[in-house]
Amino acid sequence: MTDRTTPASPLDAAHWQARLDEAAARHGVPGAGLGISHGETVIEAVTGFANLDARIEATTDTLFQIGSITKVWTATVAMGLVDEGLLSLDRPVVEVLPELRLSDPDLTRRVTLRHLLSHTSGIDGDFFVDTGRGDDCLEKYTERLAEVGVNHPLGATMSYCNSGFNLIGRIIERLTGDGWDQAMRKRLYEPLGLTHTVTLPEDALRFRTATGHSGRGDEQKGVPQWGLVRSAGPAGLICSTPREVLAFTRLHLNDGVTADGTRVLSADSAELMRRKQIDLPNGHTLGDSWGLxxxxxxxxxxxxxxxxxxTLGQSAFLRILPDADLAVCLLTNGGDSKALYADLYGEIVHSLAGVTMPPPLEPAAGPLPADVAEHLGVYEREAVRMEVVRRDDALTMRTTVTNGLAMGRQEEPVIESELRQVEGDVYVTRFPGLRDWMPVTFYRLADGSSYLHAGVRATPKVG
Structure with a gap:
């Protein structure tokens, strides 16, 4: 293992290149790009392969899928429309899309942009449907939202909602007169001077582009499907490089102003995007609260x-520590990328900012608590069904994936994993092949209904 000594200088590129090489190999990550922005300095490192099957090496210009980091880019353009007075955070979005029909008429009348941006709308979030490759894909997707169930009452809790961001994409189209892809390019990529940020596969093919990988160790191979369906664009289809993701991040560190002084977003909107809108029921997954x-x-x-x-075999991680003017971006295409993230980011923020990353959540020692009966049962939402059962002295969670796109990967449709208590109603589970535990929280809404919160999604108890 490479010596984890302090870098020779605050941003020692050779040191972080060595750390990336060693850690990616240790966690079986085929290829990865790392970018660190500290003050006015940006360094890049890259390791491994963009495509293992084709033996194509990754470079600093290789495009990776940034997945749901896309949502913050879509949110930025939406907030720009709020700045222009074309959109309101707290007026019903049906005023912009009068044809909108959701499965609940009251939700249709009341849901706002703030609900969509903060994942509190209640619209079941993992509705992935292929509505074609045409420029009308989001229009068709929005029509299909009438089929999608409701996870929870409006504003009652937080549940991660891809569907809501695809709806925001359609709102952007209606207000700008451009397709979402074109609106993003005109309103964000071009003002930022980005040359290696795209959404469509025909544009990605102009560059060296990473493919996702499944499996572990020597069994890893490229996934059979490169990208998500086009109608998922506003929620997760941007492809980019660490350097260009960090250029977007600098826009927010500068309160909406690009490197050349162009204002893309008002300072008030930039600040509002990072102001708490709702606490998470499970404060151990990703963060403790959500902004816009x-x-x-x-x-x-x-x-x-x-x-x-x-996305499909690819994972991306972005963290910004404004106190230290520090941003870190990691883009990967397989393996235990979450463990790679945890190891690298812990070292980076401590070395450059003196900040200690929280330790991963671990189960408590001791037997299963006696009062687990209320947690047993079936929890279900769009694409995923979870059964919590007791087997002797252990709790088991049986996760059935009915739409693989909802999990961002193509794996076994049924996963069984043990649930172990941390404290109170907070448990952890660990899926096969991964090092770190995933928090699972049992809780009730104000109306008394029972929920399970895992993967930042609220899943109601149905039986």
Whole structure:
């Protein structure tokens, strides 16, 4: 293992290149790009392969899928429309899209942009449907939202909602007169001077582009499907490089102003995006609360914001520590990328900012608590069904994935994992092949209904 000594200088590129090489190999990550922005300095490192099957090496210009980090980009353009007076955070979005029909008429009448940006709308979030490759894909997707169920009452809790961001994409189209892809390019990529940020596969093919990988160790191979369906664009289809993701991040660190002085977003809107809108029922997954697009978190007495992304065999991680003018972006295409993130980011923020990353959640020692009966049962939402059962002296969660796109990967449709208590109603589970535990929280809404919160999604108990 490479010596984890302090870098020779605050941003020692050779040191972080060595750390990336070693850690990616240790966690079986085929290829990864790392970018660190500290003050006015940006360094890049890259390791491994963009495509293992084709033996194509990754470079600093390789495009990776940034997945749901896309949501913050979509949120930025939407907030720009709020600045222009074309859109309101707190007026019903049906005023912009009068044809909108959701499965609940009251939700249709009342849901706002603030609900959509903060994942509190209640619209079941993992509705992935292929509505074609045409420029009308989001229009068709919006029509299909009438089929989608409701996870929870409007504003009652937080549940991660891809569907809501695709709806925001359609709102952007209606107000700008451009397709979402074109609106993003005109209103964000071009003002930022980005040359390696795209959404469509025909544009990605102009560059060296990473493919996702499944499996572990020597069994890893490229996934059979490169990208998500086009109608998922506003929620997760941007492809980019660490350097260009950090250029977007600098826009927010500068309160809406690009490097050349162009204002893309008002300072008030930039600040509002990172202001808490709702606490998470499970404050151990990603962050403790959510803003308007950004995930908010606390590390060692400091406040950070950021976002993660997962697509088919690719994972992305972005964290911003404004106190230290520090941003870190990691883009990967397989393996235990979450463990790679945890190891690297812990070292980076401690070395460059003196901040200690919170330790991963671990189960408590001791037997299963006696009062687990209320947790047993079936929890279900769009694409995922979870059964919590007791087997002897252990709790088991049986997760059935009915739409693989909802999990951002193509794996076994049924996963069984043990649930172990941390404290109270907070448990952890660990899926096969991964090092770190995933928090699972049992809780009730104000109306008394039972929910399970895992993967930042609220899943109601149905039986």
């Amino acid at each position: 697009g950004w995930i908010l978190m606390g590390w060692d007495g400091h406040r950070l914001y950021g976002h993660d992304g997962t």
